[in-house]
Amino acid sequence: MAQDIYNSIREILLCDEDIEFCCNLLLKITFDCDEWKWIQDVCIDIINSNRERNICGLAVTCIGHLARIHGKIEKERIFELFTQQKDNPYIRDRIDDAIDDINMFVHK
Numbered sequence: 001m002a003q004d005i006y007n008s009i010r011e012i013l014l015c016d017e018d019i020e021f022c023c024n025l026l027l028k029i030t031f032d033c034d035e036w037k038w039i040q041d042v043c044i045d046i047i048n049s050n051r052e053r054n055i056c057g058l059a060v061t062c063i064g065h066l067a068r069i070h071g072k073i074e075k076e077r078i079f080e081l082f083t084q085q086k087d088n089p090y091i092r093d094r095i096d097d098a099i100d101d102i103n104m105f106v107h108k
Helices: 002-015 019-032 036-049 053-070 075-085 092-105
Strands: none
Touching: 002 019, 002 036, 019 036, 019 053, 036 053, 036 075, 053 075, 053 092, 075 092
């Protein structure tokens, strides 16, 4: 049952056209869900999907929030993604902020 809910949330975040709703949903799961790896994976999927720039930027910010809240993140995987996206003018500054959060709060 829980997996069905996770799949539904992922699909909404990747496909729904109501960007404001999607941004609010992404923030809600980032702050209220303990499944940090699943949220990280959803954020990666959003960034790689090249969705609307506000939700892509928020996905980057939420990765930084995950690092701060949980003290965990798959650093190598995230840094590789950020390197690939570094030239994206819509998320470049958010990437720098997320990297600062990761370096400050993730100690592995």
